[in-house]
Amino acid sequence: MDPLTLAAWSFPALLLLIFLRIPIGLAMLAVGLFGSWQVYGSAAPLLNQMKNLAYGQFSTHSLSIVPLFLLMGQFATLGGMSQALFKAAEAFIGHRRGGVGMAAIGACAGFGSICGSSLATAATMGQVALPELKRAGYSGALSSGLLAAGGTLGILIPPSIVLVIYAILAEQNIAKMFAAAFVPGILAALGYMLVINLYVRFSPQSAGQIEPMPWAERWRALAAVWPVLLIFGVVIGGIYTGIFTPTEGAAVGAVATGVLAWQRGGLKGSKLREAFESTASGTAMVFLIVLGAAAYNSFLALSQLPQELAMWVGDQGFSPYQVLWAILIFYLIAGCVMDSLSMILLTIPIFFPMISGLDFGLTPEETAIWFGVLVLIVVEVGLITPPVGMNLFVIQSMAPDIKIRDAYRGVLPFVASDLLRVAVLVAVPAITLFVVRLNP
Amino acid sequence: QNVTLRFHQMLPPQATIPSKAIKPWAEKVEKESGGRIKVQQFNAMALGGKPPELFDQAKDGVVDIIWTVLGYTPGRFPKAEVFELPFLVGDPVAGSKAFQEYVEKNAMDEFKDVKLIAVHVHGPGLIHSKDPVTKLEDLKGMKVRGGSRVINIMLEQLGATPIGMPVPAVGEALSKGVISATTIPWEVVPAVKVQQIVKNHTGFTGSKGLYTQTFAVAMNKASYDKLPADLKKVIDANSGQIAAAMFGQAMADGDKAGLGLAQKGGNNVITLDAAETQRWQRTAAGVRAVWYKEVGDKGIDGPKLAAEAEALIAKYSK
Amino acid sequence: MTHPVYAISRAMAWFGAFVLVLLAAMSVISIAGRALSGLGLGPVPGDFELVEAGTALAVFSFLPWAHLKRGHAVVDLMWRVYPAPMRRMLDILADALMFALWVLLVWRMGVAMLDYRDNGEVTFILQFPVWWGYAASMVPATLGCVVYGWRLLETLGLITPPSGFESAEVVH
Ligand code: NA
Numbered sequence: 001m002d003p004l005t006l007a008a009w010s011f012p013a014l015l016l017l018i019f020l021r022i023p024i025g026l027a028m029l030a031v032g033l034f035g036s037w038q039v040y041g042s043a044a045p046l047l048n049q050m051k052n053l054a055y056g057q058f059s060t061h062s063l064s065i066v067p068l069f070l071l072m073g074q075f076a077t078l079g080g081m082s083q084a085l086f087k088a089a090e091a092f093i094g095h096r097r098g099g100v101g102m103a104a105i106g107a108c109a110g111f112g113s114i115c116g117s118s119l120a121t122a123a124t125m126g127q128v129a130l131p132e133l134k135r136a137g138y139s140g141a142l143s144s145g146l147l148a149a150g151g152t153l154g155i156l157i158p159p160s161i162v163l164v165i166y167a168i169l170a171e172q173n174i175a176k177m178f179a180a181a182f183v184p185g186i187l188a189a190l191g192y193m194l195v196i197n198l199y200v201r202f203s204p205q206s207a208g209q210i211e212p213m214p215w216a217e218r219w220r221a222l223a224a225v226w227p228v229l230l231i232f233g234v235v236i237g238g239i240y241t242g243i244f245t246p247t248e249g250a251a252v253g254a255v256a257t258g259v260l261a262w263q264r265g266g267l268k269g270s271k272l273r274e275a276f277e278s279t280a281s282g283t284a285m286v287f288l289i290v291l292g293a294a295a296y297n298s299f300l301a302l303s304q305l306p307q308e309l310a311m312w313v314g315d316q317g318f319s320p321y322q323v324l325w326a327i328l329i330f331y332l333i334a335g336c337v338m339d340s341l342s343m344i345l346l347t348i349p350i351f352f353p354m355i356s357g358l359d360f361g362l363t364p365e366e367t368a369i370w371f372g373v374l375v376l377i378v379v380e381v382g383l384i385t386p387p388v389g390m391n392l393f394v395i396q397s398m399a400p401d402i403k404i405r406d407a408y409r410g411v412l413p414f415v416a417s418d419l420l421r422v423a424v425l426v427a428v429p430a431i432t433l434f435v436v437r438l439n440p
Numbered sequence: 441q442n443v444t445l446r447f448h449q450m451l452p453p454q455a456t457i458p459s460k461a462i463k464p465w466a467e468k469v470e471k472e473s474g475g476r477i478k479v480q481q482f483n484a485m486a487l488g489g490k491p492p493e494l495f496d497q498a499k500d501g502v503v504d505i506i507w508t509v510l511g512y513t514p515g516r517f518p519k520a521e522v523f524e525l526p527f528l529v530g531d532p533v534a535g536s537k538a539f540q541e542y543v544e545k546n547a548m549d550e551f552k553d554v555k556l557i558a559v560h561v562h563g564p565g566l567i568h569s570k571d572p573v574t575k576l577e578d579l580k581g582m583k584v585r586g587g588s589r590v591i592n593i594m595l596e597q598l599g600a601t602p603i604g605m606p607v608p609a610v611g612e613a614l615s616k617g618v619i620s621a622t623t624i625p626w627e628v629v630p631a632v633k634v635q636q637i638v639k640n641h642t643g644f645t646g647s648k649g650l651y652t653q654t655f656a657v658a659m660n661k662a663s664y665d666k667l668p669a670d671l672k673k674v675i676d677a678n679s680g681q682i683a684a685a686m687f688g689q690a691m692a693d694g695d696k697a698g699l700g701l702a703q704k705g706g707n708n709v710i711t712l713d714a715a716e717t718q719r720w721q722r723t724a725a726g727v728r729a730v731w732y733k734e735v736g737d738k739g740i741d742g743p744k745l746a747a748e749a750e751a752l753i754a755k756y757s758k
Numbered sequence: 759m760t761h762p763v764y765a766i767s768r769a770m771a772w773f774g775a776f777v778l779v780l781l782a783a784m785s786v787i788s789i790a791g792r793a794l795s796g797l798g799l800g801p802v803p804g805d806f807e808l809v810e811a812g813t814a815l816a817v818f819s820f821l822p823w824a825h826l827k828r829g830h831a832v833v834d835l836m837w838r839v840y841p842a843p844m845r846r847m848l849d850i851l852a853d854a855l856m857f858a859l860w861v862l863l864v865w866r867m868g869v870a871m872l873d874y875r876d877n878g879e880v881t882f883i884l885q886f887p888v889w890w891g892y893a894a895s896m897v898p899a900t901l902g903c904v905v906y907g908w909r910l911l912e913t914l915g916l917i918t919p920p921s922g923f924e925s926a927e928v929v930h
């Protein structure tokens with residue numbers, strides 16, 4: 001088989017393995033190694049390539065940001081930050097219509113600003129907010145929908161592991177990617193709050209309210225969240241102003257949240273061990289996929305499929321926006337069943353050369369950053385779209401009394417707000433790019 | 441018989457080496473083979489791995505040909521390393537030719553696992569800084585990015601705080617103050633937009649640069665041995681001095697372009713006078729002592745190799 | 759949880775996280791040193807390469823525990839549709855693939871380690887031999903072979919796993 005045909009066939013082969021529930025990273029590793037072996041025509045070059053494969057990937061400096069951000073999220077939870085954020089938001093808006101739900105979104109956004117992972121945000125905030133939402137009379141559909149959507153703020157608002165991986169693949173500056181993602185992330189949070197407001201208007205029986213809190217209590221609740229603001233300011237501010245590199249920023253964040261958790265008595269015995277084990281599982285999950293993607297992407301490059309495909313797209317005379325929309329829609333569809341990180345690792349090496357060859361009236365760097373933020377949003381939608389929406393599963397695992405069908409129904413309005421936001425950001429690149437343009 | 445050779449390297453396709461040296465070299469090889477050799481260029485580590493692994497990728501046949509920075513694998517090429525000593529190399533064409541002959545005479549054992557196409561150097565390395573560097577003392581305590589092991593030792597000797605980072609990180613680090621100066625040749629300046637970020641550039645009287653880095657183009661032995669005799673001839677005809685000069689020339693042209701950009705931007709291009717240059721050379725000479733001792737421990741006669749390198753550079757600089 | 763394979767995997771996960779904490783602390787010290795370079799302080803020498811080698815060590819230490827916990831990303835959309843014998847076969851396939859590929863990778867990694875030992879390559883700043891980093895990671899990587907092999911035997915039904923780990927339910 002010639003390399004191009006082989007590479008084309010590797011996609012269905014990979015999907016088949018994935019649908020047979022072979023771990024995604026393992027499937028990519030197997031298909032990638034097998035493909036390279038075929039293209040080389042002998043085992044020797046492949047065996048030599050494998051010498052550095054695992055250690056080389058695991059010792060990549062820019063990737064060390066991933067476990068550090070995961071650790072930071074764990075420490076933030078142990079420090080009671082998720083609880084404090086929710087309490088503060090609830091104190092101020094809980095008595096309004098849809099207020100407890102909006103408070104949960106606000107707390108998700110706050111937690112997202114010190115946590116790089118969507119699943120961790122969904123899990124942490126779910127733990128804190130689900131009982132409160134239930135007490136305030138929220139329906140299972142609305143509470144699971146809003147918490148699943150709120151969880152995506154974990155990657156939409158920087159820091160963000162998915163964005164780090166994109167930046168590495170597309171050879172972009174991580175600090176600029178974070179800066180660009182910030183405003184769209186805030187828009188996402190506002191959009192979700194608006195959805196809750198409308199939802200409650202049309203279906204008043206889905207949500208109740210709580211008693212207004214005295215102002216003294218409000219200020220006390222707000223005072224408890226200053227460490228979050230401080231840590232976010234130091235980490236993201238430090239990365240953006242270049243006082244430290246993104247990896248160093250993650251280290252600062254991990255140390256700061258660790259100290260906070262220790263000072264608040266959260267680092268005791270079994271709690272700490274659990275946090276360590278979660279960091280271990282999360283990191284291992286990401287790095288197995290990274291390892292598999294490295295093998296698979298070497299094979300694809302070897303076959304020259306990405307170059308040929310980019311050239312083919314260039315020759316067809318599609319308009320840049322047709323190509324962009326085709327890619328975004330592809331992600332939305334794939335996201336129904338695929339995991340966000342695997343999608344990025346699998347497809348950016350193919351799609352990015354296509355996009356960078358097109359003229360959107362932006363500089364090459366702006367195109368790359370803008371495209372990255374758009375991709376971030378559409379793969380994030382995959383976390384909440386049925387049937388495989390990881391965040392929905394996370395929330396549902398915590399509240400087994402909520403039927404998954406109700407969760408699917410409850411999340412759809414939030415998906416709609418995501419789609420609307422994508423359309424706006426495609427139409428007006430400046431929303432994404434203006435922060436980057438402030439500081440060229 | 442038609443052959444496809446995969447050529448792998450770390451830089452993005454628009455950089456000087458891939459666009460002005462590897463591409464013409466590949467086209468020349470393809471043409472002279474009557475189209476029977478096809479060279480597939482893989483840029484920016486597209487085939488996987490990290491830059492320090494490139495040499496082994498050629499050695500092990502993961503790819504057919506590579507271009508690499510020898511300084512990325514410290515300890516592997518102690519004899520070739522002599523060309524990285526401060527104030528040794530100037531013009532990159534003469535330097536590359538001298539380096540090629542030097543390696544063929546003295547250091548082929550370091551390249552015995554590959555079919556060496558050529559080695560080369562870059563143009564005179566100089567300092568690009570936020571605050572002007574007009575004398576040795578200005579360097580004291582300055583956070584300076586150095587590009588290789590030897591350069592970092594040198595910066596320390598000169599009184600600076602060396603900070604190691606890859607070239608792509610330099611622009612960001614400079615503009616944000618993580619470092620306040622960097623050592624690179626003019627050729628690299630446009631790619632990192634250094635001329636926009638800092639306005640002072642300090643070079644030296646005479647032809648010698650502060651330092652240089654060393655590079656190699658290497659082919660997998662088996663990939664070469666497999667070629668029929670006439671295609672081997674094509675590769676041979678594009679190896680050695682011819683290729684070294686070609687890559688050196690690309691560096692020289694790149695230097696001109698970089699310097700031109702800085703001058704057009706009205707930047708402060710400083711040339712230290714002969715007396716000050718001598719002070720730097722004397723201080724940096726300490727690096728030689730360190731280096732002689734290090735390689736001496738490995739049974740290598742450093743002073744002899746350095747003398748040979750200097751003689752060859754003088755020969756080709758005429 | 760007293761089972762040695764499980765206990766060791768778990769302890770390795772803790773160890774890896776502890777390495778991460780050390781790396782984070784070192785980075786903070788390095789930043790502080792760099793910021794105070796006017797006072798004659800400086801960054802931790804070789805912080806870059808320490809983070810690289812340390813992260814690799816941590817990741818290799820994390821993998822076995824994640825595997826035992828079934829922590830890897832999977833798509834189980836169709837899982838309930840598959841008949842039980844097929845599910846069993848697929849579980850065996852996944853565990854066998856993991857074991858086989860990992861043994862292959864660790865074997866090659868060992869070869870790389872010996873190569874680096876022979877060719878004398880050292881790191882950029884600290885100039886410690888590159889093979890040391892490989893050697894450190896070889897320990898958890900080799901333990902990984904044992905754990906994956908053990909898990910395969912369990913899936914094949916030849917060994918009984920400790921309680922709490924018998925099912926192949928997805929945790930994600
Ligand atoms: Na985040």
Ligand code: NA
Pocket residue numbers: 335336337338381382383384385386387388389390
């Ligand atoms: Na989905």
